[in-house]
Amino acid sequence: MIEVLAPLPVLLPLLGAAGALLVSGHPAFQRALSTTVLTAVLAVSVVLLFVADAEGATSVSVGGWAVPLGIVLVVDRLSALMLVVASTVALGVLVFAVGQGAADGSEETPLSIFHPTFLVLVAGVGNAFLAGDLFNLYVGFEILLMASYVLLTLGGTAARIRGGITYIVVSLTSSLVFLAAIGLVYAATGTVNMAQLAVRLGELPEGTQVLLQSMLLIAFGIKAAVFPLSAWLPDSYPTAPAPVTAVFAGLLTKVGVYAIIRTQTLLFPGGALDDLLMWAALATMLVGILGAVAQRDLRRMLSFTLVSHIGYMVFGIALGTAAGLAGAVFYVAHHIAIQTTLFLVAGLVERQGGTTSVDRLGGLARRSPLLAVLFFVPAMNLAGIPPLSGFIGKVGLLQAGVAEGSAVAFTLVAGGVVTSLLTLLAVARVWTRAFWRSPNQSPAEDTAAAAAADATLRRRPEHDGAASDGEAADGGSRTALQDAWRRHTAVATAAEPDLPPAAGAVRALRPLPATMVGATTALVALTVALTGLAGPLYGLADRAATDLVDRTPYTTSVFGTEEVP
Amino acid sequence: MTPTVVLPVMIGGLYAAGVYLLLDRSLTRVLLGFVLLGNATNLLLLSTGGPAGLAPILGYSDPEQFNDPLPQALILTAIVITFGVSAFVLAIIHRSWRLARNEAVGTDEEDRRVAARKATDADELDPDDLAPEDRAAMHADSRAGVLEELADDVDLPAGSGTR
Numbered sequence: 001m002i003e004v005l006a007p008l009p010v011l012l013p014l015l016g017a018a019g020a021l022l023v024s025g026h027p028a029f030q031r032a033l034s035t036t037v038l039t040a041v042l043a044v045s046v047v048l049l050f051v052a053d054a055e056g057a058t059s060v061s062v063g064g065w066a067v068p069l070g071i072v073l074v075v076d077r078l079s080a081l082m083l084v085v086a087s088t089v090a091l092g093v094l095v096f097a098v099g100q101g102a103a104d105g106s107e108e109t110p111l112s113i114f115h116p117t118f119l120v121l122v123a124g125v126g127n128a129f130l131a132g133d134l135f136n137l138y139v140g141f142e143i144l145l146m147a148s149y150v151l152l153t154l155g156g157t158a159a160r161i162r163g164g165i166t167y168i169v170v171s172l173t174s175s176l177v178f179l180a181a182i183g184l185v186y187a188a189t190g191t192v193n194m195a196q197l198a199v200r201l202g203e204l205p206e207g208t209q210v211l212l213q214s215m216l217l218i219a220f221g222i223k224a225a226v227f228p229l230s231a232w233l234p235d236s237y238p239t240a241p242a243p244v245t246a247v248f249a250g251l252l253t254k255v256g257v258y259a260i261i262r263t264q265t266l267l268f269p270g271g272a273l274d275d276l277l278m279w280a281a282l283a284t285m286l287v288g289i290l291g292a293v294a295q296r297d298l299r300r301m302l303s304f305t306l307v308s309h310i311g312y313m314v315f316g317i318a319l320g321t322a323a324g325l326a327g328a329v330f331y332v333a334h335h336i337a338i339q340t341t342l343f344l345v346a347g348l349v350e351r352q353g354g355t356t357s358v359d360r361l362g363g364l365a366r367r368s369p370l371l372a373v374l375f376f377v378p379a380m381n382l383a384g385i386p387p388l389s390g391f392i393g394k395v396g397l398l399q400a401g402v403a404e405g406s407a408v409a410f411t412l413v414a415g416g417v418v419t420s421l422l423t424l425l426a427v428a429r430v431w432t433r434a435f436w437r438s439p440n441q442s443p444a445e446d447t448a449a450a451a452a453a454d455a456t457l458r459r460r461p462e463h464d465g466a467a468s469d470g471e472a473a474d475g476g477s478r479t480a481l482q483d484a485w486r487r488h489t490a491v492a493t494a495a496e497p498d499l500p501p502a503a504g505a506v507r508a509l510r511p512l513p514a515t516m517v518g519a520t521t522a523l524v525a526l527t528v529a530l531t532g533l534a535g536p537l538y539g540l541a542d543r544a545a546t547d548l549v550d551r552t553p554y555t556t557s558v559f560g561t562e563e564v565p
Numbered sequence: 566m567t568p569t570v571v572l573p574v575m576i577g578g579l580y581a582a583g584v585y586l587l588l589d590r591s592l593t594r595v596l597l598g599f600v601l602l603g604n605a606t607n608l609l610l611l612s613t614g615g616p617a618g619l620a621p622i623l624g625y626s627d628p629e630q631f632n633d634p635l636p637q638a639l640i641l642t643a644i645v646i647t648f649g650v651s652a653f654v655l656a657i658i659h660r661s662w663r664l665a666r667n668e669a670v671g672t673d674e675e676d677r678r679v680a681a682r683k684a685t686d687a688d689e690l691d692p693d694d695l696a697p698e699d700r701a702a703m704h705a706d707s708r709a710g711v712l713e714e715l716a717d718d719v720d721l722p723a724g725s726g727t728r
Contacts, residue, residue, distance in 0.1 A: 135639055142646045149653055158664045161657060162671035165592065168654060169670075172599050173587070179606050179643055186636065187613035235673045294679050 002051055006060040006073045008044045009083055009126035012037050017119035024112040031098050034115045038091040041122065045083040052080040053540060057547065057557035059132060068193050072132030072558055077544035078329060079129045082258055085333045086129070089250045089340040090122050092523045096344050097243035099515025114154065121147035121247070128255050132558060134182050134192040137259065141178065141223070145171050148252060151244045152236065159239045167236035174222035181215035188212065195558035198266050198551060206272070213268045217277075220263060224256025226314055227284040230307045234291065237306075238299035238356075242347025245299065249306050250340030254332050257313050261328065264317050265548040277318035278408045285311030285419040292426045298346050298356040298434065301426055305382060306339050308419055315412050316397050323400035325545035330538050331393040334381075334530055338390065341378045341523040348374065348512055348520060349434065361434035370517065372435050374524050379431065381527055383424035389530040394420055396538065572612045579605035590669040592658045596651065603647040607640045 016037030023029045052058065057076035061067055097114060124144025131137040149171075153164035186192055188208055189200040201209060218229070225233040233253070237245050264277075288308025295301040313335070316328025346356055352368050353361040365372040381388040394416060401413040530537065547553045579601050586598025618632035619625075 135642075139642065146646075146649060146653070149650075153657060153660075156660045156664075161661050161664060162673075165657060165661070165670055166673075168650075168657065169587070169595055169599075172650060173602075175646075176599075176602050176606050180609055182639070183606065183610040183613045183636070186610075186639075192635075192639075235676065238675075296679070297675060300675060 002048070002058050002075065003060050005044055005048055005051075006058075006075050006130065007062060009041050009048075009087070010073075010123050010130065012041050012044070013119040013123035013126065017116040017123065020116040020119060024116070027101075027112065030112065030115050034094060034119055035091070035098070037119060038087060038094055038122065041126070042084070042087040042091055045080065045087045048075050049077075049080040049084050051075070052077050053543070057553045059557045067559060068191060068196055071136055072193060072195075073130040074132040074194075074554065074557060075130065076554060076557065077540060077547055078258070078261065081329065081333060081540060081544060082129045082254070083126060085336045086125050086251055086254075087122065088526065089336055089523065090118075090125075090247060092519050092526070093243045093247045093250075093340060093344065094118060095522075096246070096347070096516050096519035097241075099513045099517075099519060100241075100243060100347070113150070117147045117150045118247070120144075121151065121251075125251050125255055129258060131194075133194055134185060134197070137194075137262075138175070138178055138182060141255070141259075142175060144252065144255065145175065148248060152240045152248070154241060154244065163236040163239035166232050170222060170232040170236075174219050177215060177222075178219035181212060181219060184215065185212055193558070194262070194266055195555040198269075198555055201267055202270075209268060209270070210272050213263065213273055216263050216267070217260065217273065220256045220259040221280070222256075224253050224260060224314075225284075225307050225310055226256075226260075226280050227287050227307070227311070228280075230284060230288065230310070233307055234300055234303040237303045238297065242344060242350065246340045246343035246347070249302070249343050250336045253306065253310060254336050257310065257317075257328075257332055260314070261317055261325070261548065264320070265325065266551060266554055269320075269549075269551060271320045274318050274320050275408060277314055278412055281311045281314035281318055282412050282415045283311075284308065284314060285415050289419045289422040289426065293422055293429075295426075296358050298349060298358055298361075298430055299343070301358075301430060302339070302342050302346060305423055305426060308423065309335055309339075309382070311419065312394065312397055312416060315416065316400065319400050319404050319409065321400060321404060322542070322545045322549045323403055324397070325548050326538065326542045327393060327396035327400050329541040329544050330396055330534075333537065333541070334389045334393045334527075337523065337527045337530060338378050338382050341520065341527055342375075342382065344516075344520045344523060345371070345375045345378065348516060351512055351516075353434065358430055358433045362437050363435075365435040366438070368512065370521075371512070374517075374520055375435065376431065377524055378527055379427035381531075383427055384420045385424070387531060389527065389534055392531070392534045392538065569616075572608060576605050576608045576612070579608065592654075592661060592669065595670070596654050596658065599654070600647070600651060603643070603651075607643055607647075610636045610640050610643065 016034060019037075020030050020034050023033065052075050057074060059072050059074045062071045062073060064070070097118070101114070121144050124140050124142070124147060126140075127143060128137055128140030131140050149164065149168050152167055153160050182192060185197065185201075188204055189197060191197060191200060201212070204212075222229045222232075237248055240248065264271075264274075285308050288304050288306075288311065292301050292304035292308060295304060309331075313328045313331050316324040316326075316331060318324075348371055349361065349364065350356050352371055353364055355361060377388075381390045384390040384394045398413050398416055401409040401416070583598045583601035583605060586594045586601065589595060589598070614633035614636035619627065619630045621631040621634040
């Protein structure tokens with residue numbers, strides 16, 4: 001059965017994308033098609049997870065070519081778990097996007113393009129998770145990157161082109177490093193099959209191993225946004241449409257993390273670069289979260305927390321123990337769900353408040369209590385407040401760090417706690433400003449319109465006050481005050497500073513479409529459910545990590561025997 | 566067969582030129598740099614196949630003298646990907662030119678704004694601790710009286726244009 005099921009997470013979305021292109025003239029049909037396809041992918045992934053957990057790792061040779069020659073798809077506990085989480089959030093984001101498209105029309109996000117591209121993206125992610133050889137992993141990366149280029153520059157507005165160019169150039173560089181690394185690996189070992197590499201790479205001289213390992217880690221580190229290779233992310237993510245940013249934040253960096261896990265466990269288990277990864281993890285956590293604290297825009301803040309929390313996963317990987325890897329795997333699953341949800345909530349905030357600038361938002365909790373709950377629960381989860389899943393994941397990682405016991409590990413444990421506290425600070429600031437304060441407290445200090453309003457106020461009394469200090473001056477400053485107030489309220493509620501006040505007010509008061517709220521609520525419920533299911537999930541992560549450290553389940557599944565040719 | 570020195574020299578030269586162009590702000594040069602880097606990587610892949618041999622077709626040439634076909638298959642895939650990405654980047658450059666008459670890599674304005682900000686946020690200060698003349702112009706406490714007065718003839722805070 002698994003021979004039939006394993007290729008489906010790649011095949012179904014690709015065929016679905018072709019179908020969605022064919023029916024691009026019929027939006028309703030297209031929506032139904034892509035939703036059905038993603039639901040099917042989710043169902044297949046769940047079955048694969050149960051099979052992989054019950055029977056251990058299995059592999060499928062695509063096209064019937066003998067093992068070291070053909071393309072191999074490997075389903076083990078880690079890849080099946082990643083598939084399930086990825087297809088779940090992809091389905092949630094798709095429903096959200098459908099709701100947004102139905103409410104907005106197709107000016108900013110042309111949905112006829114969105115659906116096929118999104119399905120191709122899911123196919124690329126699935127291919128990367130299932131790939132059993134390095135070159136197929138590269139192809140998976142390229143499929144998802146190609147789709148992500150299109151999604152990120154959807155609509156082609158100036159801001160998206162600017163952010164998209166940064167993203168494209170950085171991704172191209174990382175792909176080229178990856179491709180060159182594959183070439184060198186092939187030259188050194190004569191194979192690109194990962195199970196075969198697991199044996200042959202170990203026979204190479206140590207210097208060659210470190211060179212190949214560091215090239216692969218640089219390529220994946222750029223994709224996973226590990227400091228110092230993370231600067232591109234907060235620059236390019238926030239400009240895209242909300243569903244696109246959400247799926248990027250949830251999935252794309254985690255594909256990089258998944259590739260790092262494979263490199264560090266299967267290909268180079270010696271732990272030669274573990275100390276370097278430790279320090280990179282610490283720097284990622286701290287630099288990322290300090291960046292998040294400095295931000296005033298909700299989406300940019302979330303992008304920085306995304307970078308910061310990648311540090312936790314790299315920490316778990318760098319520990320190299322089964323406990324550390326289990327923590328990292330659990331954290332990846334938790335973080336995919338939580339970060340996607342928060343970016344979707346940011347999309348809802350933008351609709352409700354007309355902006356994502358925390359300075360210009362206010363009073364959201366009173367205007368939309370449901371939205372406030374939808375933000376509050378995942379935000380606390382991200383910060384790691386007990387008993388939510390973020391807390392469980394962090395405790396698991398910190399325990400693994402303490403158990404490892406080296407000085408570096410303890411430094412990282414301390415860094416992890418500080419990062420968690422600073423995350424709480426960052427989300428609490430958004431909460432108090434955007435949700436808790438009353439709307440007319442929002443100062444909007446840095447907007448041009450508010451500055452103009454204040455300048456008018458300060459200038460007027462000087463001129464009129466010099467002429468006389470009676471009725472005229474009072475009347476003058478009073479008109480000025482009215483003007484300034486009007487502009488000020490306009491700024492506080494308007495979507496763009498240059499919109500006329502009336503349009504801003506109308507836009508801000510639009511009700512939230514039920515589909516968008518429903519999709520977000522479902523994902524919030526999922527993140528809460530991750531807390532309830534944390535026991536079984538952590539057990540699964542534990543078993544996956546044991547397989548990873550052991551390595552034989554993977555190679556045995558590919559070659560059928562313990563002996564590797 | 567002795568290894569050739571031509572390929573490594575060419576690969577190195579292409580990488581150097583490609584990185585130099587990639588670091589430019591002009592997008593056309595970035596694209597050209599990417600194309601050079603792609604070609605350099607393809608040459609690198611080609612050279613991993615070992616010394617040159619005969620076409621790897623059974624019955625056409627002697628299997629002992631075959632060239633390794635796998636790197637060539639990898640290169641074909643890589644060429645297709647590079648081609649697709651180059652076309653997309655060209656479209657982006659065109660779009661950028663149409664939008665802004667400019668095809669340079671832009672600056673992240675929000676980033677600059679955050680970097681240029683003063684150490685203290687205005688809304689982290691407690692306005693009540695400040696002297697009245699230092700308070701923000703629209704501070705609710707200092708203007709409360711005035712606003713109540715205004716409330717008779719202006720719709721506050723909606724202020725949708727009725728005067």
